[in-house]
Amino acid sequence: MTRVRGGFKTKRRHNKVLALAKGYRLSRRTNIKRAQEAVLRAGNHIFAGRKLRKRDFRALWIARISAGLFESEINYSTFMHGLKQLNITLNRKVLAEMALSNRESFDSLVSKVIEIKK
Secondary structure (H helix, E strand, O other): OOOOOOHHHHHHHHHHHHHHOOOOOOHHHHOHHHHHHHHHHHHHHHHHHHHHHHHHHHHHHHHHHHHHHHHHOOOHHHHHHHHHHOOOOOOHHHHHHHHHHOHHHHHHHHHHHHHHHO
């Protein structure tokens, strides 16, 4: 039986992996097997990072809203509950942006929630 050489397709697949491993250090950049392992692991970290980014932004928005509420002596959970009772459906991203840049409208929301609380 004759020996089958890897040929064109194998070379193309190897080059694709090595292109993804560009910038890695030592044999992870040049050795096909090590590069394949490194690329697979990096892909797992990238996938997980996309999920973590969503969590991080939500935590950031909540922290900004809480900071905006600090002067009003009302806490975050009471504020969000009051917004739900008033049927105000602004998401946390918009509320955080209001707390930073549009302070007077954010304060008007806070005053509405405080009135409901009393």
